[in-house]
Amino acid sequence: MNKVVEFYAPGKIIFGPGGLSQVGAEAKRLGSKVLVVLGRSAMRKSGALDRLIHLLKGNNLEYIIYENIPSDPTVETVDTGASLAQKGGCNLVIALGGGSVMDTGKAISAMAANEGSVADYQEIEGKGRKFKTKPLPFIAIPTTSGTGSETTSNAVITNTKLSLKKSIRDFSLIPEVALVDPELTLSLPPRITAICGGDALTQCIESYLGKKSQEITDALALHAIGLIGKSLVKAVKEGKNLEARTDMAMAALLSGLCLSNSGLGAAHALSHPLGVYYKIPHGLSCAVLLPYVMEYNLPVVTKKLVKIAQSLGEDISLLSETEAAQKAVEKIKEILAAVGIKENLSGWKIKEEDFPQLIKGAKGGSLNNNPRDTSDEDLIELLYKMTGLY
Numbered sequence: 001m002n003k004v005v006e007f008y009a010p011g012k013i014i015f016g017p018g019g020l021s022q023v024g025a026e027a028k029r030l031g032s033k034v035l036v037v038l039g040r041s042a043m044r045k046s047g048a049l050d051r052l053i054h055l056l057k058g059n060n061l062e063y064i065i066y067e068n069i070p071s072d073p074t075v076e077t078v079d080t081g082a083s084l085a086q087k088g089g090c091n092l093v094i095a096l097g098g099g100s101v102m103d104t105g106k107a108i109s110a111m112a113a114n115e116g117s118v119a120d121y122q123e124i125e126g127k128g129r130k131f132k133t134k135p136l137p138f139i140a141i142p143t144t145s146g147t148g149s150e151t152t153s154n155a156v157i158t159n160t161k162l163s164l165k166k167s168i169r170d171f172s173l174i175p176e177v178a179l180v181d182p183e184l185t186l187s188l189p190p191r192i193t194a195i196c197g198g199d200a201l202t203q204c205i206e207s208y209l210g211k212k213s214q215e216i217t218d219a220l221a222l223h224a225i226g227l228i229g230k231s232l233v234k235a236v237k238e239g240k241n242l243e244a245r246t247d248m249a250m251a252a253l254l255s256g257l258c259l260s261n262s263g264l265g266a267a268h269a270l271s272h273p274l275g276v277y278y279k280i281p282h283g284l285s286c287a288v289l290l291p292y293v294m295e296y297n298l299p300v301v302t303k304k305l306v307k308i309a310q311s312l313g314e315d316i317s318l319l320s321e322t323e324a325a326q327k328a329v330e331k332i333k334e335i336l337a338a339v340g341i342k343e344n345l346s347g348w349k350i351k352e353e354d355f356p357q358l359i360k361g362a363k364g365g366s367l368n369n370n371p372r373d374t375s376d377e378d379l380i381e382l383l384y385k386m387t388g389l390y
């Protein structure tokens, strides 16, 4: 590899069952008044919020709770949270939840320190202001194993006025601390475990195959793909299996490092508009698209797909290179089927007449990083396959 590369990661990663117990000491190190960002009610019910609050109080920290973050946080969700943090004099943000909650916390940590609306900073043509001031310190505590937001430099925010789902992105947005405690995922329902795992898998594979791939993230991606191959089905079928949950938590964390440093591909590019127009869960559309995108990319990344097949434990000794690469695609299909992810989204009634809008919404960084260039006709072909309209 003869190119100059860069790699960014959180200031500190704390990983392991029981790791939540360290949040008080970490918070004390970074601030004195915390904005705690939460989703709807899962963390209240599970007792995780009580533990978090107990640990903050035990370290003499003040806090404000900002909860009920929706599954697709909007510009308004972030702007309201940022003004809450500013008015409350918060100097630290902690997000406890899934990808949407972490993305919201991350965006609030930036907007509490910068002027204007988060919409001004989204990656939208003609917008995309740069952050002038360093975000507030941010601790991300994931309760799902999927988006990897705990280690990424972006946050995906829905702009309802423009019907767009776009990121804010800056390496200063990477959480100061990624605190990953796999015990927090033990109560995740099977369907959410499957969808989040599908997202992590797609992130690892797309960043590994992408144009910006590099040696550091390649190593992480292949390891994470192996963990997912070993443990996703188990985590879905035996939710209380801590070893499987730990593997998936590690895979998600690694997938975040991969996507943040090496980008994504066509599956993620198409998933964003599908989320905006049809409210399809991000991980679900990514996972359904993944095998089709791998097949599309096969001619230009054959050798890398062979490595994926090997990471997934496939015996390829008697196969040609193309057959071995195809084996990776087949194995991914097998894993997804085993966790209940269907081969297309026919149930979502995606309409052909919406294809131009979907393609328009797919344009951007992720699509440009796909290893094989895509024309509009290629994207239409992928949409036909994944929508089941063929």
Ligand SMILES: [Fe+2]
Binding pocket: 147, 199, 200, 203, 268, 282, 286
């Ligand atoms: Fe994703």
